[in-house]
Amino acid sequence: TPGRVILVGGGPGDPELLTLKGFQALATADVVVVDRLAPLAVLDGLREGVEVVDVSKIPRGRFTPQEEINAVLVDRARRGLTVVRLKGGDSFVFGRGMEEVLACAEAGVATEVVPGVTSxxxxxxxxxxxxxxxxxxxxxxxxxxxxxxxxxxxxxxxxxxxxxxxxxxxxxxxxxxxxxxxxxxxxxxxxxxxxxxxxxxxxxxxxxxxxxxxxxxxxxxxxxxxxxxxxxxxxxxxxxxx
Amino acid sequence: TPGRVILVGGGPGDPELLTLKGFQALATADVVVVDRLAPLAVLDGLREGVEVVDVSKIPRGRFTPQEEINAVLVDRARRGLTVVRLKGGDSFVFGRGMEEVLACAEAGVATEVVPGVTSxxxxxxxxxxxxxxxxxxxxxxxxxxxxxxxxxxxxxxxxxxxxxxxxxxxxxxxxxxxxxxxxxxxxxxxxxxxxxxxxxxxxxxxxxxxxxxxxxxxxxxxxxxxxxxxxxxxxxxxxxxx
Incomplete structure (x- = not known):
């Protein structure tokens, strides 16, 4: 089966402010791609063996260009994996979510977006x-x-x-x-x-x-x-x- | 024990876009106060015996003044009940949620607010x-x-x-x-x-x-x-x- 990318808005930080649909997406994930503002506490509930990729973009510190994040998403999905891209807040509110959707589309990778509670x-x-x-x-x-x-x-x-x-x-x-x-x-x-x-x-x-x-x-x-x-x-x- | 009112943002309509915290609030509810835009499908999961009060405000149709809604919230909470006020979207985005918080505060009723996914x-x-x-x-x-x-x-x-x-x-x-x-x-x-x-x-x-x-x-x-x-x-x- 082909892989895919699910962009999940993780909410403002309290793991209980993630949506049910977000939890369901995490339950199906083979790979979870997170950054600094995602509600990291929800990662404790992941199945064994799920790969967690941290692409933190800390201001003035370690820096992962957006292109590199896009490449990780496309690479894992092309291997047939279900990738959850977990962000803080909502993916489309300063989350660069649409850039990731477009990069996936360009690579022929299917995406789904799960809205989140915006900070x-x-x-x-x-x-x-x-x-x-x-x-x-x-x-x-x-x-x-x-x-x-x-x-x-x-x-x-x-x-x-x-x-x-x-x-x-x-x-x-x-x-x-x-x-x-x-x-x-x-x-x-x-x-x-x-x-x-x-x-x-x-x-x-x-x-x-x-x-x-x-x-x-x-x-x-x-x-x-x-x-x-x-x-x-x-x-x-x-x-x-x- | 004293009653209280929990304002829950129900999200845009898909019941799976309710937060975990929202579901948890509904699980503790004695009374659920809803209107037309709330994700009514989540009511199917309520415990037996929970009172559901529909305060729909249909434009140019049946009309329940905000004061009447406030009175329902305060009345039930004063009877010692846990009241969930379930709205569509987020309670503070054109949801008149703050008016309900203020009315409860004036009546000495404790409130909690659970943010929702805004439409x-x-x-x-x-x-x-x-x-x-x-x-x-x-x-x-x-x-x-x-x-x-x-x-x-x-x-x-x-x-x-x-x-x-x-x-x-x-x-x-x-x-x-x-x-x-x-x-x-x-x-x-x-x-x-x-x-x-x-x-x-x-x-x-x-x-x-x-x-x-x-x-x-x-x-x-x-x-x-x-x-x-x-x-x-x-x-x-x-x-x-x-």
């Missing part, structure tokens, strides 16, 4: 913050902070986002947070706008740091902020617990 | 569309279409959203879609921008209708569009399958 919504939620709330927020914008405002790689218009009226949720934005806050205030967003950074959402180590847009723009990120963190900007951030 | 991301994903994709989209905006552009209840700036550079995902926007498309084109968004509407994402009845922003603005929604549907607007919509 963009769940990390705030587990800290008491709803990304939408009647009367406060009719929508939310999830943005990668890896390219700061002004960075030539940035494809978003921070000026427009500042005025959109949605809750802003920033992922991968610990280092760029002061620049982002500065751009939003410069674009007219109220300096008193509440902001909350959720670290390790849903894990025993969960911590929340609160502040305002103006303070972060002026004085830098809240003390103790470290990645991975999800930052919520907007009136709903006032609901932050702890 | 805003999963419905596109199951139709082959990634809400983010390297080089195409550095972020996405999820918006409720219940208040059309120009509606005094609308709290978002469609003009700014048109220029933000994020993928737009519209929920509850079947009726307002032509007005939304018109506003985006009027604000300068390219009339050729691809658009895809995903109906019944992840269910056997899943269907995808594709078009462009300009065509929907001019000629109305794609033929056959009916709620509930998730509409994706942006270059990633080109990946739509089927």
């Amino acid at each position: 963009a919504i769940a990390a705030p939620e587990l800290a008491g913050i709803p990304v939408t709330h009647r009367g406060l927020s009719q929508g939310f914008t999830v943005i990668s902070g890896h390219a700061a405002p002004g960075d030539p790689r940035s494809t978003v218009d921070w000026d427009a986002l500042a005025r959109g009226g949605t809750t802003l949720v920033v992922l991968m934005g610990v280092e760029t947070l002061p620049a982002i806050a500065g751009a939003l205030v410069a674009a007219g967003r109220d300096a008193d706008t509440p902001l909350a950074c959720v670290m390790d959402g849903g894990l025993p180590t969960q911590a929340v740091l609160s502040g305002t847009l103006g303070a972060v723009a002026k004085d830098g990120p809240p003390d103790g902020l470290r990645p991975p963190a999800v930052t919520v900007i907007g009136p709903v951030a006032r609901f932050a617990a702890g | 805003a991301i999963a419905a596109p994903e199951l139709a082959g569309i990634p809400v983010t994709h390297r080089g195409l989209s550095q972020g996405f905006t999820v918006i409720s279409g219940h208040a059309a552009p120009g509606d005094p209840r609308s709290t978002v700036d469609w003009d700014a959203l048109a220029r933000g550079g994020t993928t737009l995902v519209v929920l509850m926007g079947v009726e307002t879609l032509p007005a939304i498309a018109g506003a985006l084109v009027a604000a300068g968004r390219d009339a050729d921008t691809p658009l895809a509407c995903v109906m019944d994402g992840g269910l056997p009845t899943q269907a995808v209708l594709s078009g462009t922003l300009g065509a929907v603005a001019k000629d109305g929604p794609p033929d056959g569009l009916r709620p509930p549907a998730v509409t994706v607007i942006g270059p990633v919509a080109r990946f739509a399958a089927g």
Whole structure:
């Protein structure tokens, strides 16, 4: 039988926030390909003999190019194996999942995608913050902070986002947070706008740091902020617990 | 022992896209409070004797005010029961979950929230569309279409959203879609921008209708569009399958 690749969104970190379909995919896996943000605790439940490939992409550390990950997926599937690609959150939210789907398609390898609980919504939620709330927020914008405002790689218009009226949720934005806050205030967003950074959402180590847009723009990120963190900007951030 | 309320995000409809934690909550429930968009198939697995309260809020049909739902949750919890409030998608994405949390808090009833797979991301994903994709989209905006552009209840700036550079995902926007498309084109968004509407994402009845922003603005929604549907607007919509 031909091999295949199942992309599974692993959720925000708590293994119990994996879907039933995700667990079922893991139960059929011959190979599991994981990285740093995947809920690694679920690997304890794997059958004996399952190969686990760790392709961690640690910022500024060990680096596995996406092409190498694609090659591992295609190679194992071509050997007739069932490959589960387990990621943190959802594969299609800054997970480069579509790149893997396209690489497999190009190599003639069948893929299936199992959606996951995204940290963009769940990390705030587990800290008491709803990304939408009647009367406060009719929508939310999830943005990668890896390219700061002004960075030539940035494809978003921070000026427009500042005025959109949605809750802003920033992922991968610990280092760029002061620049982002500065751009939003410069674009007219109220300096008193509440902001909350959720670290390790849903894990025993969960911590929340609160502040305002103006303070972060002026004085830098809240003390103790470290990645991975999800930052919520907007009136709903006032609901932050702890 | 005191009762409590667990808000469980049920995912986009396929019962297998419920989390393990969601299933565990249902296994402890004395009462399950559901509405129309919850994955009702999971109710088949409930213990004997569990009370199921259906608080369906069908648009323009039978209507249960939010206050009545809050009252059911508080009443059952005060009788010492474990109440699971099961919703479609995630409770904090247009699910009015925070209103229920606040009502319980006011009544002295303890709550817990279990995040779910949101249809805003999963419905596109199951139709082959990634809400983010390297080089195409550095972020996405999820918006409720219940208040059309120009509606005094609308709290978002469609003009700014048109220029933000994020993928737009519209929920509850079947009726307002032509007005939304018109506003985006009027604000300068390219009339050729691809658009895809995903109906019944992840269910056997899943269907995808594709078009462009300009065509929907001019000629109305794609033929056959009916709620509930998730509409994706942006270059990633080109990946739509089927």
